[in-house]
Amino acid sequence: MPRNPEQAIKKAVSLLRLMTYTREVSRWVRLSGSEDEARAFDYLEATLKGFGLDVRRHQHDALISWPGEASLETAGAPQGVDRCITHAFSASTPPGGLEAEVVDAGEREFGPADRGKIVLVEGLAMPERARAAEQAGALGVIFINPPELHEMIISTIWGSPTPENVAALPKIVAVSVRQEDGAALRERAGTGDLRVRLRTAVDTRWRKTPVLIADLKGRDEPDRFVLFSGHVDSWHHGAMDNGSANAVMVEMARIFSRRRRGLRRGIRFAFWSGHSHGRYSGSTWYADTHWDDLYRHAVLHLNVDSPGGKGAALLSEALTMAETWGLAARCIKEVSGQDLQRRRxxxxxxxSFWGIGLPSMFVDISAQPAGASPAGDAIASLTGG
Incomplete structure (x- = not known):
């Protein structure tokens, strides 16, 4: 190994290869459990085997929800909104749709006045907000996205449901509209004279989904490893979320496969399905099924999600556990010169591995500065930025 192995590894990173991997994975719309997602897994599996890694591919059952068509029509002018979307695990409406009066809930808590109504809510379609509306007796919920539409999943259940929590699957109809359409709906709702008809089609069923595991053994402690993970499934073509992260993982696998003799511990690369359409069903299944191995041998969970966005040069807001903050802070400082904040x-x-006691570091490591783009601000709202 060179005197400064970290610098040698950084120099070995190929931008051309990163873009090639991203382009290849993003050829397909990778709905969890779909044939196109399987093709992306085929590509990743073949590439990792080409680097000489020990690769295993699992299949497991997961409850997966694919959002389909959605529409919103208003009584009187205007007749509807230009575009709305529904969400994973929303209820589907009957063929004739769901019609009810709309009340503006904004950011307030839900209450008795919302029973039997469709509530208009500010922000992204967050699971806890949808569940609170359902528990208050609302029939449907319209989320006003800031300002463009964002694909979301509204189930509060982590992973596939069990007999103990299956009753918590959403029964409410949920859609999102753009900010300008939401403002028009809010204005009419303020007069007390707004009724809408929602139509949603959501395909929720049990599907076979893949998990891809690729191991590089360490030299001194061959049974111990860092779990380096990211999801493959996507909304649309998902070049950044999460094709770019898959590219990072593949490039690290290539680089470390050529330096395996210098690895004290191993690296286990884990590629999940079921992140976006199963609420982390792939990583949850792996945690449940391989609990003992992870408990005894894993030393760190390093997760990567959505790196490489244009202008995403802000690394100081990356998320860590308290016990991994020191390592993360040193890495961030050496790469960017930025001082890492303490953000859990x-x-x-x-x-999905906290219950095992596995320390975790990072999720979406890079971000755009506040105000740089509406999409960046929306993502920051998900992570507490």
Whole structure:
């Protein structure tokens, strides 16, 4: 190994290869459990085997939800909104749709006045907000996205449901509209004279989904490893979320496969399905099924999600556990010169291994500065930025 192995590894990173891997994975719309997602897994599996890694591919059952068509029509002018979307694990409406009066809930708590109504809510379609509306007796919820539409999943259940929590699957109809359409709906709702008809089609069923594991053994402690993970499934073509992260993982596998003799411990690369459409069902299944191996042998969970966005040069807001902050802070400082804030990882991003006691570091490591783009600000709202 060279005198400064970290510098040698950084110099070995190929931008051309990163873009090639991203382009290849993003050829397909990778709905969890779909044939196109399987093709992306085929590509990743073949590439990793080409580097000489020990590769295993699992299949397991997961409850997966694919959002389909959605529409919103208003009584009187205007007749509807230009575009709305529904969400994973929303209820589907009957063929004739769901019609009810709309009340503007904004950011307030839900209450008796919302029973039997469709509530208009500010922000992204967050699971806890949808569940609170359902528990208050609302029939449907319209989320006003800031300002463009964002694909979301509204189930509060982590992973596939069990007999103990299956009753918590959403029964409410949920859609999102753009900010300008939401403002028009809010204005009419303020007069007390707004009724809408929602139509949603959501395909929720049990599907076979893949998990891809690729191991590089360490030299001194061959049974111990860092779990380096990211999801493959996507909304649309998902070049950044999460094709770019898959590219990072593949490039690290290539680089470390050529330096395996210098590895004290091993690296286990884990590629999940079921992140976006199963609420982390892939990583949850792996945690449940391989609990003993992870408990005895894993030393760190390193997760990567959505790196490489244009202008995403802000690394100081990356999320870590308290016990991994020191290592993360040193890495961030050496790479960017920025001082890492102390921000705990929230309930997000395939953080399925806390119950095992596995320390975790990072999710979406890079971000755009506040105000740089509406999309960046929306993502920051998910992570507490």
């Amino acid at each position: 990882i929230s309930r997000m991003g395939d953080q």
